[in-house]
Amino acid sequence: MTLSRRFLMPSTRSIFTMRPARPPLPALAGWIVFTFLFAAIGAYASAEAGSFYLQLRRPDWAPPPWLFGPAWTALYLLMSIAVWRVAGVRGWRAAGGALVLYCVQLVANALWTWLFFVWHRGLLASGDIVVLLLLIGATAVAFRRHDRLAAVLLLPYLAWVAFACALSVTIWRMNPGVLH
Numbered sequence: 619m620t621l622s623r624r625f626l627m628p629s630t631r632s633i634f635t636m637r638p639a640r641p642p643l644p645a646l647a648g649w650i651v652f653t654f655l656f657a658a659i660g661a662y663a664s665a666e667a668g669s670f671y672l673q674l675r676r677p678d679w680a681p682p683p684w685l686f687g688p689a690w691t692a693l694y695l696l697m698s699i700a701v702w703r704v705a706g707v708r709g710w711r712a713a714g715g716a717l718v719l720y721c722v723q724l725v726a727n728a729l730w731t732w733l734f735f736v737w738h739r740g741l742l743a744s745g746d747i748v749v750l751l752l753l754i755g756a757t758a759v760a761f762r763r764h765d766r767l768a769a770v771l772l773l774p775y776l777a778w779v780a781f782a783c784a785l786s787v788t789i790w791r792m793n794p795g796v797l798h
Contacts (some may be wrong), residue, residue, distance in 0.1 A: 641706015740797030
């Protein structure tokens with residue numbers, strides 16, 4: 619094989635051993651904005667959540683209201699990084715199903731805040747958060763098929779929502795006159 623032909627046609631081994639390209643950083647900014655848009659929708663609904671939350675009967679293990687903002691901010695950032703990795707490495711064509719699941723779980727997440735804090739619908743909020751928990755699990759499994767780290771980055775979110783699910787159901791049951 620001549621020298622010029624060798625450079626024009628890389629060996630089969632090098633093609634299959636190359637690591638996927640890193641997703642571009644500007645795309646991360648886009649996913650952060652997209653993800654935090656849903657956070658903002660939830661935040662808008664929870665503008666008066668602090669005072670409402672303090673009026674509710676809560677279990678002894680309920681966290682203080684100030685913890686929710688920092689916890690959710692960190693979780694939304696981890697979620698953004700996870701989806702950026704999947705979308706950037708695999709693209710919409712290859713990872714479309716996983717990315718659609720991600721978007722659907724964002725909608726369910728934002729909806730819970732409206733159901734619980736604005737409309738005071740405890741039963742519907744409890745149902746929504748159970749569905750959200752299942753959607754996050756499905757998203758993590760789908761992300762795992764494309765990028766292991768992306769799936770791992772969703773685990774704190776999954777754990778927090780599992781805790782929030784228990785808290786939501788408990789508060790709803792403790793406040794039947796307020797949360798219908």
